[in-house]
Amino acid sequence: MTSKKTVRIILWIFLIGLIAAFASIYYVFNMPRRNLSKEKAVYTLDAKQLIAEFKKDETSATAKYLDKAIEVSGEIKSIRTLDNHSLVFSLEDEMEGVSCTVDSADVVRNSTELKQFIKGTIGSFKGRCTGMLMDIQVINCVPE
Amino acid sequence: MKKLILCLAFGLIALYSGAQNRFFTKDAKINFNSSTPLEDIVAESNQATTFMDIEKNEVVFSVLTTSFKFRRALMEEHFNENYMESAKFPKAKFSGKIVSPVDWKSERPVIVDVKGQLTMHGVTKEVTLKAQITPGKMKISASAELKVTPEDFSISIPSAVRDKIAKEVTIKIDATYAPYQQ
Numbered sequence: 001m002t003s004k005k006t007v008r009i010i011l012w013i014f015l016i017g018l019i020a021a022f023a024s025i026y027y028v029f030n031m032p033r034r035n036l037s038k039e040k041a042v043y044t045l046d047a048k049q050l051i052a053e054f055k056k057d058e059t060s061a062t063a064k065y066l067d068k069a070i071e072v073s074g075e076i077k078s079i080r081t082l083d084n085h086s087l088v089f090s091l092e093d094e095m096e097g098v099s100c101t102v103d104s105a106d107v108v109r110n111s112t113e114l115k116q117f118i119k120g121t122i123g124s125f126k127g128r129c130t131g132m133l134m135d136i137q138v139i140n141c142v143p144e
Numbered sequence: 145m146k147k148l149i150l151c152l153a154f155g156l157i158a159l160y161s162g163a164q165n166r167f168f169t170k171d172a173k174i175n176f177n178s179s180t181p182l183e184d185i186v187a188e189s190n191q192a193t194t195f196m197d198i199e200k201n202e203v204v205f206s207v208l209t210t211s212f213k214f215r216r217a218l219m220e221e222h223f224n225e226n227y228m229e230s231a232k233f234p235k236a237k238f239s240g241k242i243v244s245p246v247d248w249k250s251e252r253p254v255i256v257d258v259k260g261q262l263t264m265h266g267v268t269k270e271v272t273l274k275a276q277i278t279p280g281k282m283k284i285s286a287s288a289e290l291k292v293t294p295e296d297f298s299i300s301i302p303s304a305v306r307d308k309i310a311k312e313v314t315i316k317i318d319a320t321y322a323p324y325q326q
Contacts, residue, residue, distance in 0.1 A: 033217045062234050067210060067224075082171050082190050099170065101191065130210040131234040133193040135170065137208055 034128065037106075037142045039069040041126050047074025047091040047098040054132045065129040071144055072098055073124035076117055087114070089123055089141075096134055100125040100141040113143040165199040167284050167321035174207055174317050178294075178310040185219065185309060187212040194319050196284060201242040203258060203286075205317065206235055227299050228265055236264035238271075246277060253278040258288065267297040275317075284321040289314060 043065065050072055054061040074091030081087055085104035091097050100123070107114060117123040127141030172192035178185045192207035209230040214220045224230040240260020247254070255276050262271045275288035291312045294301060301309055 029216070029218055031217045031221075063231070066231055066234060080171065083173070084190060086190065088171070099191075128210075130191075130208040133170075133191075133206050133208060133235070135193075137191055137211065139191070139211060 034140065036069055036126055036128060036140045039126075041071035042068045044071040047072050050098055050136055051092060051096070054136050058132055062131050066131055068129055069126060070129050070138065071124065071126040072100070072138060073122055073144075074098060076119055076121055076123045079117070079119060089117060089125065090135065091123060091125075093135075097136070098138060099135045100127055100138045102141045102143070103139075106140075106142055110143050117143060164281075164323035165197055166324040167196045167198065168324040169194055169319050169321050172205065172207075172317065172319035174205075174212075174315065176212075176313050176315045178313040180308055180310050183308040184215065187214045187219070187223065189213065192317075192319070194321070195324065196286070196321055198246075198248045198279070198284070201246065203238075203240055203242060203260075205238040205319075207237075208234055209236055209264070210234065227294070227301065233264065233266045236262075238262045240271075242275075242277070246279065248279045251278065251280050253285075262290075262292070265297045265299050269296055282323060286317070286319050286321070288317045291315070 050061075050065075050070075053064075072091065074097070076089050076091060077097060078090045078094045079087060080090075082101075085107065087102045087107050089100045089102070091100060102110070102114065102125070124144040125138060125141040126144050127138035130137045130139055170193045171190055172194045173188065173190055174192045175186065175188035189207055189211040191211045192205055194203065194205045196203045209228045210224055212220070212223065214223065228236075238260055240258045242256050243259050244254070244256040246256060253276055255274060257272060258275050259270075259272045261268050263269075269292075271290060271292070273288050273290040275286055278285040291314055293312055294309070
């Protein structure tokens with residue numbers, strides 16, 4: 001009688017373990033994307049300062065900012081719409097400034113805030129820094 | 145009045161003779177596909193910067209590896225952390241020369257050979273690829289496709305997942321260039 005009970009308990013534990021294992025695998029596999037609007041910026045700074053840091057020493061600036069959530073603000077020099085309806089705001093300089101890309105879904109979600117971001121005004125964005133090509137790129141941006 | 149017209153005319157001539165020979169875009173599309181029947185692996189970046197010099201027939205592409213988007217966040221993580229090591233090698237670059245003749249004045253699409261060096265994951269390899277270019281005065285479109293083997297760029301893929309990733313990765317490039325003003 002007791003041995004039957006033990007077997008049953010072991011079976012239950014095994015089953016629960018199995019479910020937990022599958023659930024965690026499922027979770028990791030379908031891991032949610034980073035949501036920048038819920039993340040706190042690691043660095044909050046002026047676009048000019050960010051540009052200066054990258055121009056001075058790209059390698060160390062890349063190491064410092066790569067993949068980090070940053071909040072950057074500066075004068076909007078141009079606004080471009082990409083084929084996939086994302087918006088790119090160039091801060092401080094069109095060619096060698098900071099390019100903040102707002103994904104199309106976030107454009108829709110933040111349309112009222114983004115309407116105020118017109119050429120010549122100061123824009124502030126929180127996003128993920130991916131490094132520098134000619135410009136410093138910040139992607140998955142949300143207006144701040 | 146005459147002077148003004150003359151001035152204008154000269155101005156126009158000056159503008160025209162300073163005809164554009166450098167074109168660029170910061171929004172070139174690069175996507176790659178390494179799907180196998182076991183797993184769909186596609187990624188895209190809309191943020192490649194590229195220059196084309198139609199006088200020297202040169203073309204340069206660069207892209208930040210962390211700007212590639214995958215279907216799953218987990219794939220993105222593996223791509224950046226395990227395969228491309230984006231923290232160590234944040235950029236991929238191609239610089240090459242269009243070796244076939246192109247009539248930049250026509251606006252008809254041509255297929256050309258492009259020869260150059262592809263650098264990624266810290267390794268530089270000589271590659272030749274076919275591209276389609278549609279010249280234009282204010283706009284040049286270009287698209288290209290090439291195949292690369294991850295192992296050629298010392299990207300090691302664990303044997304446990306090797307079968308899920310294609311032996312050859314197909315990279316597609318799509319760019320619309322505008323004149324570059326300095």
